[in-house]
Amino acid sequence: MTKKLNTAVLKKLRSLEYQDLDWKTVLFVLVVVSVFIRFPFFFRDYVDRDESTFILMGQSWVNGHLPYTQLWDLKPPITFLYFAIIIKLFGKSFFAIRFFGAVMVAITSLFTYGIATKITSKKIAFWSAIFCVFFQSLFGSLQGVMSEHICTLFFVAGIYIVIYKSQWQWFLLAGLLFGLSIMSKLNMAYPVLTLGIYFLSEGFSKDKLSKSILNLFFMGIGIAITVFLTAFPYYLQDSLYVWWESIFEAPLAYAGGKYHSPVKTLPFVFIVLGLLIVGFVYKIIDFKSRESQLLTVVIIGILLSFMQTGKVNGHYLIQLYPFILIPMGIAFGKLPKLKKSYKPLFIALLLLIPMESYLEYMNIVSNKIKKGSFYNGEGIDVPRYIQDHNLETNTIFFTEYHIGYWVLDETPPTKAATHPSNITRDELFSDLGNPRKTGIEELKYIMEVIQPKTLVARNGKKIFDKKLVDYNSYIDAYLEKHYKLEATVGRGLIYQRLE
Template sequence: MKKLFPSTLYTSGPIRNGLVFLLFTLLAFFLRYPSFGYTAIDWDEITYSLIGEGWLQGKLPFRDLWDIKPIGIYIIYFIIHGLLGFSIFAIRLSTLFVVVCSAFIIWLLLRHSNRTFAIAAGFGFLILFSFFLNGLSGNTELFYLCFETIGVWFLFYGKKQYRLLSPLAFGFAFIIKYNTAFDILGFYLLHLYLHRRILFRNPKSFLGYSLFYSVAILPFLVSTIWVFSVGLGDSFLETHKILFSNYAKKVTFLEKIGSLQTYPILAILVSVQMGTFVLYLWKKKVPKILLISFLWTLTAFLAATWTGYFFEHYYLPMIVPTVIGSSFLFRFIKSNFFPKYKQEIIVLIAFLILIPVAVFVRKRVIKLSKVYPDIAKEIYVDIENQKVDPRPVFVAKGTHGIYSLFKQIPINRVIQPGNFTDQSNAKAMFIDNEEIKLKVIENKPGLILFCDMDVFQNPISSYDASWNQDLLVFYYEYIRKEYQYFKTYFPNCHVYLKNGLLSR
């Protein structure tokens, strides 16, 4: 048994830490590698990628390339493409590193209070995160979750001289996505509660705690000062006006609770965690990390549902606290029913359960390309086979992952096509139709991608009120006059090439 589980896994030191990190990396690579060649698992990741690469090319976010997300995610992709180049592979490699870091912090958080299942919890997190389609993408949740786990570690368990890293990590999480405020506030309130005796003995110490917590605002202040100093203030304020006025949808609290039934695996985990918390509460011996994870799940749920939209990736941050909390059920079972079993045997049993689950999840990831065809890549290959260079390309409607394959920044300021072709989105986002028309006319794209409606086959009367009528009439007339249809494998995504391009 010692050969299977070296003593270095259970003793302190850099060798042990490095070995655990390596194990997590190998599992993450095993699970996620089949998705590395997929162009756009989620359209948001392509938006961030294009803005990050555009920034490297001198096109500033908010002004030259626009979306409504906070600046932190653009900084992340600015760094990714600056270090690894402008490619889909760079995104996939970065997401692998980030989820491994999150798993490693989970292990750090559990290694003292639930040592037997700490590694298994890290493995469980990697498996669950890869099970969800959006868990494979480079979305905001994946990155801010890593910063949050780092912040939790330094706030509740870090050495005193490094504790300032906690609010800084929370601050970076906040500028990636603002709904992290729910989690951060919850962590701070719990931290105050755990230090209540100090506060009661010395009420003036509250000022020191407040100053410490306020460090979290520094990343936002610094980034905002930079935004205004380079003349992006108006565009920056425009995005925040949209974000806080037009974006949220009104739903009841019961509807939010009911949204969990859409994700049954997560709902089961939440139920297990809550039941486990009640068990330990009944025993009057609640470990600190179990209490943290309980509150974290509640705040993560509030963050996931605050907009009223129940997208899968909104719920992904709940995986970390639910995995941490659920792991204590196994500790409870072991200590109460199998106390004589050695730690190594229990770990072996846990791994024998997790390994086939990991194989199942990997097979599910492999099926990704079959269930969700890589439309952008297929179209790109078809164009490449014609030995023509259609750049600049323009996505009027459909997958904008094709920009990444052609190594091109969009010609238009608004990145996501769904924001200007859908009437409700165009209205909510204050889309300037004339600006988009002008960009198309000036740049004369060699390829226009237009999904959901074939302008050569469908009459203009086919457009209903859900479309941005003014802009779509322009597309209809412009494409019919200047372009020819290029047949691809996908009947619902239509490619139009500039007249004469194929004859060159």
């Protein structure tokens, strides 16, 4: 069935005359591809632990608590707003969260198509957009809804506007979108900054400095309005310092952590820049084109943000894909035309790209047969076991599968424990407004004062990163003395506190 559907889609694509494509048709195809690839993951408990944290933060907001007041995480509030809106409208629905995530990926890819058509042919633009869906949905923990998906949508929409429009009111709108992007993930301030420098230099070179300054002014106003709107609710609650520390100071402290180093990002940065330079030198990419220059400036800004963060996780690359895939598409478009005898091989390779999706389709069917539900994963199975056996949940502590708090309608034992790994990040504690100032103190407070009746861990894995010997030594010894293993559910370990 899967292969037949893919073949039908490919036949439809081949029958299209690319020049006749309109944005509605492109959007329809992108939504179909995005939903098809991501659909089996609509039923997974979690794909990346960060997404689980965003869901908890969104639920807390729906319950009437501003971000960072009841629960805490490192991201700016617009990321949590996405989840809060979905939960408010559709309730506790993995399906709704992931479905609208798939639509968001399709819209991001549509804007990528729009940008590309300004630089290259509609055919190359179309396939750049299709691969934008692939790269935002496959090859790692990208099938959930990440902060990078959210911030990239706003940013790509803003870039589309500044490429096609030059009036100040459009720059104001672009500024609002850039502000939303920054308030979804703070590192997007870097490409916005490099973009501003480019517009200023463009004004100098084309004797349009006054217009450039005017446009930049309104773009800045748009960004400022968005930032102000996120701060205003905290001002009304006389907790503006919570907003400031959580959104601006904490990420800087995190980036300065001992496990992050700009040096680690250099090989990746050099590879990307090297490919761009080769493209310009061999005139594969027209550097004289304003649109190509804009893409280059944005790519440089994103790479600078990676260097500042000190690492390049797989989901960080979501921010880069829309802009790097366009020059890659242009480069591939200049290769010799594919011989007819090789076209079946190309189609076969195209069909194999979503292999992760095919495997997950089989997984959800298998889970339905065995357990009677498409929804799967320890984040669902462990809470179900806890409910079925009437285990205590008021003081439950998930060191793994913390989406279980949401399933059980519970909250983490402390604000610092919203994302389990935050407990070990001493550098963040000064910005948490937390009574305990180190991770070990926090862990001891949870285990010795709160004394969770139920604790969930993962089989075959240390509770904390293996580099954190002190944390693991403490909790391993404490569990051995004060807890018994109640059950093993999949890879989930359920411990009960001894009386």
